[in-house]
Amino acid sequence: MSKAAPVHVPMDQFDIDGQQLLIGGQSLEQIAALLDKEVFYAYDSKVIKKQIDVFHQHIPAAIKLHYAIKANPYPALINKMRPWVEGFDVASHKEMLLALQSGMPSQDISFAGPAKQLAEIRAAIVAGVTLHIESETELARAVEIGQSLGIQPIVAFRVNPAFELKASGMKMGGGPKQFGIDEERLFELLPDLDYRQFQFRGFHIFWGSQNLKQEAIIEAHINTFALAQKLLDVTPVPTQTINLGGGFGIPYFAGEQRLDLAPIGDNLKQLLNQYPQLGEVELVIELGRFLVAEAGIYASRITDIKTSRGQTFVMTNGGLHHHLSNSGNFGQVIRKNYPVAIGNKMTSPATEDKIMAVGPLCTPLDTLADKMLLPQAEIGDWLVVFQSGAYGPTASPQDFLGHPHVAEIIL
Ligand SMILES: Cc1ncc(COP(=O)(O)O)c(C=O)c1O
Structure with a gap:
């Protein structure tokens, strides 16, 4: 047959x-x-809203949803989505301005991306947006610019985890990467940083994109929670936020199926029970294409x-x-x-x-x-x-x- x-x-x-x-x-x-x-x-804005509802139907309410503007930065779409999500993630100065002008509060905007330019760092500090720090040099620059402005930069560390997202077309973590600071290096840095130089916000653990395999995302979440707990353990000041990454895919091609969020949500509930300390921190999942594609x-x-x-x-x-x-x-x-x-x-x-x-x-x-x-x-x-x-x-x-x-x- x-x-x-x-x-x-x-x-x-x-x-x-x-x-x-x-x-x-x-x-x-x-x-x-x-x-x-x-x-x-x-x-179609109704379809975007429906995807957001699917997210909330399955993912525990303790985890906030942020939209990664890079997926679709059309200003009218950003403005429409603003009341539907709890934050925006931006990847450039232009995206940051779009996010701010939508009315999203600056404390709910994070700015990630390697090779941030000095002007971008300066604008983010002035705006009060959280900088996802991607290198040690970038931290030093943020501190220096903050001092020159008389404003403490708000800082979260983007972590390049040791694990990889399996079965993903696009991996942004694991192995040598231009994104974030390697977790083993962060474990060395975190105990001894001068936390008076910046407002420490937390961590951003982002491992990949466009994944349609529930099991792979579940495994990445298990690894992310374990890593987040270890980071909390070595950080001498309180952690406010942990961004757990994103990676939820959508079916583009023949033979692909829509992602089933039910087992992903069940696993997250279990992880929240397993790591009660993490349940007290603001947890975020950041998604782009899953919400709008x-x-x-x-x-x-x-x-x-x-x-x-x-x-x-x-x-x-x-x-x-x-x-x-x-x-x-x-x-x-x-x-x-x-x-x-x-x-x-x-x-x-x-x-x-x-x-x-x-x-x-x-x-x-x-x-x-x-x-x-x-x-x-x-x-x-x-x-x-x-x-x-x-x-x-x-x-x-x-x-x-x-x-x-x-x-x-x-x-
Ligand atoms: C840091 C970060 N956040 C979010 C995204 C959005 O990915 P997606 O549209 O697949 O959800 C990406 C993709 O490159 C990313 O690098």
Whole structure:
């Protein structure tokens, strides 16, 4: 018996009206008219809120949820999310300003990222944002700048743990890393630091991203709690906050399933019982794509259709310059298809023809869909790429070949 080909999880997070995909109740044609743009990202705020509710349904209330703005720094989306999460994590001066201007209190904003520039450190100190310190030099700089300003920097140490997140496309901890300070070095430093030079906030233990394996995340949490307890034990001053990392993934490709947060939450409850001292510290999980990726689509207009030696090519006004990650060039080893659809033919059956959907760039890398089954496409239809709410426009080379930038909207 031959095995069925893997399929994408159903994109059932959005409503459909007849043939029309709806984002926040609007068809793609309506969104295009609203924006006066023929190629855009649209984010459905209800879907973001639902993901946040799923988090709270399973993860113990003692653990706070922060949004990592890097996943999608569209200002209107940040402003919408502000009352729904308990903090923002930022990775640059610009993200920090967006977070502050959303009204998020500075004590709930943390700034992580290697190679912070002096101006970034200075701005974070002035703002009262927590600096996640990534090196010993960075600590010395924060102290010096703080002294020159007459403001104590608020400091948490980003730890490069000795353990790794298993089964993850993107590891940010374990082994030699540019992120954080190695845990063994921190154990040497922590007992003897001059804690009068800064406001000590706590630790940031971040190990990776885009993980869909419950067991791997559970193992990372077990290791994180053990490490956090050891850090507390050697730190001579009280610890206020421990950021437990993030890493929750979303299904992009055929054969992948949505992450089940129930066993992850059960394990966290058990860890909170096992480590009562940690239960007294503010605990945070920081997530980017898990909160926003499923809520976003990328829509481009089909402007031409042609056949080359038997292969159908559907050509659109969108492409890699707007959506690098869908093209497979943002961390994938082998390109795989995101789920796609014709957004104005949602209930039409697929034809037998495996189509290539491509953009306007002069490179075969500019592929939106590679040999996928879709309903009969016509010029004027909307090609939709799902799972596009994270690492979209700001993670794409929008100026490549000088085509127009993409529009965004949250509904
Ligand atoms: C420190 C830190 N926090 C959060 C994230 C967000 O990851 P994700 O969007 O996969 O949740 C990243 C990803 O690079 C990161 O490096």
